[in-house]
Amino acid sequence: MTQIADNIAAVRERMAAAARRKGSDPNSVALMAVCKTQPVDAVRAAYEAGQRLFGENRVKEFQGKSAQVRDFASGNGGASFHLIGHLQSNKTNLAAELFDAIDSVDSLHVLERMNLAAQRLGKVIPVLLEINIGGEAQKAGLSPECTALNEILLAAPKLTGVQIRGLMTVPPYIGDPEMVRPYFRSLRELRDKIAGRRLSAVEMDELSMGMSHDFEVAIEEGSTCVRVGTAIFGARNYT
């Protein structure tokens, strides 16, 4: 478990170096530890190493861990847990109860349901819109060109239970991170374009992009939050 603390320190150093290459403040990029499939003890080790932002992929998996992790990671200086995996509309109530933010909203339907769930709980839930930047058929996310994205942006003022904070993407998996750079760049350009419209109730401050094998390139292209699993916790065991 001390390995986890060492890994976090090493990732943070690499993040800082990438931020310096870009000429930006190393503290301007958040590190999200992606703890899907990881046991509660691994989450605790990361928390004890100072990690406060976590990502989970599945609502049901986090439901199983949440009582335990909230026990040591809540209150003052507590941790935030974001959903970063695909959200089905029948799980929006549960997701609104369990998570601090939803970083993977990919339809108006899900956003509207999340809005109602948040209002019932008396919360305002921060959300990111997930963009399928590579246009991959098998992947979740809104197409950058689609009318659905525009509909969501225009609906924002009515949806007071949710706050749109920016964009998130999982680009095509390519071993060489340099080849992923154009995808990160186009997400940033999309963000800038949307921000330039100055739409009511739409914030575009966050750009969640970059994973274990490509987070440095993502930071160079303007990421504000990298989502790192394997480089912190080691390989995942799905069995």
Ligand SMILES: *Cc1c(COP(=O)(O)O)cnc(C)c1O
């Ligand atoms: C699993 C996952 C990650 C982390 O992936 P690693 O390659 O292990 O760093 C990041 N984002 C999402 C959406 C994921 O599902």
